Amino acid sequence: MYLVGVDLGGTNIATALMDDKGNIIARRKTDTEAGKGPEKVMQNMIDCIYDVLGDKGIDSIRGIGLGIPGLVNPPKGICLFAGNLGWGRNIPVIDRFAAEFKVPVFMDNDVRVATLGEKHFGAGRGVDNLICITLGTGVGSGIIIDGKLYRGSTWNAGEIGHTTVFKDGLLCNCGNRGCLELYVSATGIARRAREYIQSGNFTLMAELVGHDLSKITSRTVSEACDLGDRLAIYIMEETAEILGIAVANYVDILNPELVIIGGGVSLVGDKLLVPLRRFVEQRAMRDLGKMVRIVRAELGDESGMVGAGALVMENMGLI
Numbered sequence: 001m002y003l004v005g006v007d008l009g010g011t012n013i014a015t016a017l018m019d020d021k022g023n024i025i026a027r028r029k030t031d032t033e034a035g036k037g038p039e040k041v042m043q044n045m046i047d048c049i050y051d052v053l054g055d056k057g058i059d060s061i062r063g064i065g066l067g068i069p070g071l072v073n074p075p076k077g078i079c080l081f082a083g084n085l086g087w088g089r090n091i092p093v094i095d096r097f098a099a100e101f102k103v104p105v106f107m108d109n110d111v112r113v114a115t116l117g118e119k120h121f122g123a124g125r126g127v128d129n130l131i132c133i134t135l136g137t138g139v140g141s142g143i144i145i146d147g148k149l150y151r152g153s154t155w156n157a158g159e160i161g162h163t164t165v166f167k168d169g170l171l172c173n174c175g176n177r178g179c180l181e182l183y184v185s186a187t188g189i190a191r192r193a194r195e196y197i198q199s200g201n202f203t204l205m206a207e208l209v210g211h212d213l214s215k216i217t218s219r220t221v222s223e224a225c226d227l228g229d230r231l232a233i234y235i236m237e238e239t240a241e242i243l244g245i246a247v248a249n250y251v252d253i254l255n256p257e258l259v260i261i262g263g264g265v266s267l268v269g270d271k272l273l274v275p276l277r278r279f280v281e282q283r284a285m286r287d288l289g290k291m292v293r294i295v296r297a298e299l300g301d302e303s304g305m306v307g308a309g310a311l312v313m314e315n316m317g318l319i
């Protein structure tokens with residue numbers, strides 16, 4: 001028997017056909033076309049599922065899992081709000097897929113689903129208490145307590161990106177000020193780099209983008225670090241410090257064994273993880289900060305779709 005996992009992103013829809021051991025049999029990717037509205041996005045997801053099934057009939061599928069980027073209510077099968085997709089209030093999701101495929105369909109937030117993927121098939125295998133933080137366009141996290149995903153009272157536990165790290169910080173689109181994701185997401189890192197350059201700091205980063213500062217990304221910062229650029233190294237260190245405050249708070253509250261760092265920014269690897277480990281050890285309570293391991297996600301950009309498959313397995317008692 002097979003499972004289908006779908007990772008819905010603001011730009012792409014990634015779909016995997018998996019066996020019940022978590023092995024990917026086939027994968028497909030298509031454009032989300034978020035600007036065309038929820039109906040079109042869900043039709044694209046359905047087309048992508050048919051595409052990944054190939055000549056395998058729907059009878060060979062035990063269930064479909066969906067990772068949705070926003071606030072969700074999985075029991076009701078609705079997406080409450082998804083800013084990156086431009087989805088407003090209460091979009092019904094599961095009904096559409098259940099009617100089309102007539103198999104069990106499950107959904108959850110994309111980062112929570114990616115956390116399930118890492119827990120069962122990635123860096124978190126065999127670990128019962130962990131946090132998985134993704135640093136992408138935004139910042140999110142999932143929490144595994146005693147082997148189970150912790151969902152909170154209204155299914156949205158883990159919104160670390162909107163916890164406050166600066167009392168009078170920048171205004172966030174969530175309405176709060178000084179949210180973590182404004183500083184350590186890919187977009188936040190790039191914005192800080194631009195601001196430092198505009199205030200007159202010398203850096204190779206300006207040359208790397210042909211002096212067009214709008215082209216600076218977190219990857220530019222990473223490349224400049226490799227070239228020994230002092231400002232880029234400072235920005236990476238500062239990123240680790242700000243993220244370290246949030247991670248140390250998490251560590252003190254939940255006492256996890258493992259913190260997994262995923263998302264596009266995590267690809268910089270040790271340039272971020274080495275100072276991050278140092279700041280967490282400094283700020284978390286002594287033994288908690290010393291014993292927690294901080295590692296990179298293993299599944300890369302597949303954690304979402306593999307996790308969506310794991311969501312089906314979890315709901316069907318297969319894992």
Ligand SMILES: [Zn+2]
Binds near residue numbers: 175
């Ligand atoms: Zn916020």
